[in-house]
Amino acid sequence: MTQVELIALAYQFGLAVAFLILSAAGLAVIFGMMGIVNMAHGELIMIGAYGTSIANRHGLPLVLAALCGVLASTATGVLLERTVIRRFYDRPSESLVMTWAIGLFISQAALIVFGPSLPSISSPLGSVAFGGFSLSIYGLLLIAFGLAVPVAIYLLLSTTTFGLHARATMQNVEVARAIGINSGSVYSATFALGAGLAGLAGALYAPTMSAVPNMGGSFIVQAFVTVVTGGGNLVYGTLPAAAGLGLVQTALTAVFGNLVGVLGLLAAVIVSAKLFPNGLAHRLSGKRFS
Amino acid sequence: MTLLRARQLTKRFGGHAAVDRLDLSIEAGEIRCLIGPNGAGKSTALALLAGSLSPSAGAIYFDGSEISNVAAHDRAKRGISIKFQLPSVFPELSVRQNLKIALSRRYLGSELDDRIDETLDLVELSDQRGKLARVLSHGQKQWLEFGLAISLKPRLLLLDEPTAGMTPEETERTGELVLRLNRSGVTVVAVEHDMQFVRQIARTVSVLHLGTVFSEGRLNDVLANEDVKKIYFGEAPRHG
Numbered sequence: 001m002t003q004v005e006l007i008a009l010a011y012q013f014g015l016a017v018a019f020l021i022l023s024a025a026g027l028a029v030i031f032g033m034m035g036i037v038n039m040a041h042g043e044l045i046m047i048g049a050y051g052t053s054i055a056n057r058h059g060l061p062l063v064l065a066a067l068c069g070v071l072a073s074t075a076t077g078v079l080l081e082r083t084v085i086r087r088f089y090d091r092p093s094e095s096l097v098m099t100w101a102i103g104l105f106i107s108q109a110a111l112i113v114f115g116p117s118l119p120s121i122s123s124p125l126g127s128v129a130f131g132g133f134s135l136s137i138y139g140l141l142l143i144a145f146g147l148a149v150p151v152a153i154y155l156l157l158s159t160t161t162f163g164l165h166a167r168a169t170m171q172n173v174e175v176a177r178a179i180g181i182n183s184g185s186v187y188s189a190t191f192a193l194g195a196g197l198a199g200l201a202g203a204l205y206a207p208t209m210s211a212v213p214n215m216g217g218s219f220i221v222q223a224f225v226t227v228v229t230g231g232g233n234l235v236y237g238t239l240p241a242a243a244g245l246g247l248v249q250t251a252l253t254a255v256f257g258n259l260v261g262v263l264g265l266l267a268a269v270i271v272s273a274k275l276f277p278n279g280l281a282h283r284l285s286g287k288r289f290s
Numbered sequence: 291m292t293l294l295r296a297r298q299l300t301k302r303f304g305g306h307a308a309v310d311r312l313d314l315s316i317e318a319g320e321i322r323c324l325i326g327p328n329g330a331g332k333s334t335a336l337a338l339l340a341g342s343l344s345p346s347a348g349a350i351y352f353d354g355s356e357i358s359n360v361a362a363h364d365r366a367k368r369g370i371s372i373k374f375q376l377p378s379v380f381p382e383l384s385v386r387q388n389l390k391i392a393l394s395r396r397y398l399g400s401e402l403d404d405r406i407d408e409t410l411d412l413v414e415l416s417d418q419r420g421k422l423a424r425v426l427s428h429g430q431k432q433w434l435e436f437g438l439a440i441s442l443k444p445r446l447l448l449l450d451e452p453t454a455g456m457t458p459e460e461t462e463r464t465g466e467l468v469l470r471l472n473r474s475g476v477t478v479v480a481v482e483h484d485m486q487f488v489r490q491i492a493r494t495v496s497v498l499h500l501g502t503v504f505s506e507g508r509l510n511d512v513l514a515n516e517d518v519k520k521i522y523f524g525e526a527p528r529h530g
Binding site: 161164165167168171172174175176177178179180181182183 | 340341342361362363364366367371372374378379380381382383387390391392394395435438439441442
């Protein structure tokens with residue numbers, strides 16, 4: 001294998017890992033911190049992409065448009081948490097069905113309001129040629145985001161007052177309330193954070209794919225397999241899970257093509273679930289959750 | 291001055307009234323122990339006072355204001371602090387971080403660090419400050435939770451079986467801590483089974499039975515009461 005081929009493969013690996021991390025980050029935060037399996041995660045990603053696409057079409061530069069997409073999904077997350085989700089905190093099965101129903105409602109609403117698809121956004125920043133191989137600069141940006149997001153969330157949870165209050169609330173809500181922490185606000189903020197991360201994934205990938213009502217489906221399988229493999233901790237779970245799964249998928253795709261790459265990804269998840277039933281995070285840090 | 295008053299306080303779980311028309315009045319500066327057999331409603335009453343449970347009926351007044359529907363975190367801000375029956379700390383945070391959460395609501399910067407150190411000394415956990423709370427012994431967890439409760443500088447401290455699982459030595463030290471806090475102006479209401487501990491800290495006890503106050507007075511007088519003895523030996527006279 002030549003050096004160029006190696007770099008091309010590393011680039012593909014970086015893209016695969018970034019996609020897994022960015023797809024899973026919001027889901028991991030909400031599951032890891034709150035124990036809620038958010039089946040509407042894909043639709044929150046879609047809202048991020050739609051917000052970005054619509055704002056960009058109305059003349060906003062892509063960065064500001066992406067910010068609009070993130071804000072749209074965050075606002076949706078706050079609204080959902082305040083009106084529906086908070087009634088199901090101690091009922092995980094019901095919350096799973098409820099968020100699934102919310103997801104269906106959102107995607108159908110998007111279909112009715114915006115039609116079957118939105119005009120696509122062109123991919124920015126161009127590309128650089130590298131020994132006959134072309135690297136998208138935007139792809140490199142996605143890889144950078146894929147690495148930066150878990151680090152940022154880790155710092156948020158470990159160094160800020162919000163992070164300390166959030167971890168305390170998730171570990172023992174009764175004591176948290178007893179020492180004056182408003183657990184309702186912490187839950188709202190945590191769900192909003194997860195929804196915002198989902199929106200960020202949608203906003204970042206909006207220029208790379210068609211904005212359609214069911215586009216969340218393109219993310220949701222990868223998001224769930226990453227969280228199932230890693231557990232709900234972004235640094236000790238999502239990051240190594242995405243690296244491992246990304247490696248398997250990239251290697252198999254390079255040799256046998258896309259179909260075998262996806263099948264290999266699913267096989268790796270099954271093997272990992274068998275070896276580490278509590279997730280990699282539990283194995284690596286003793287923590288299942290954040 | 292009456293600091294806390296419960297009037298006809300009731301908590302029903304389905305058809306069962308765990309607390310049933312409870313009337314209780316606690317003076318500022320008092321140490322009151324709630325005693326009684328298992329299932330008398332003591333812990334439920336404490337949870338109602340702290341706001342962990344909502345009453346089915348009745349009212350709670352703190353410092354003259356009704357707080358029946360005030361959320362637990364707001365009661366904490368008003369000066370009501372609770373130490374739960376089982377050691378309830380944040381297991382995946384260090385001992386220092388546990389105290390930091392509670393103290394950071396009142397202090398910042400170097401004053402925060404000073405207060406954390408002071409509280410660590412008070413609950414004798416200075417040597418354990420960097421350890422995760424989950425690895426502490428049972429008694430140390432109890433003391434850490436004491437630290438959390440008193441970090442808030444409460445006016446009223448609610449203690450649910452504060453010495454459960456402690457050695458006699460730890461129990462006595464806990465009693466000394468409670469008396470010290472009380473001398474600094476903290477009013478204490480404690481649910482407790484250990485009569486040695488009750489004798490050490492309380493001047494007045496209330497005997498709860500079937501969710502309401504059955505008898506009240508000095509410990510020796512109350513325990514000498516024949517009806518109270520029957521409660522403890524399972525031949526309780528029923529309220530009419």
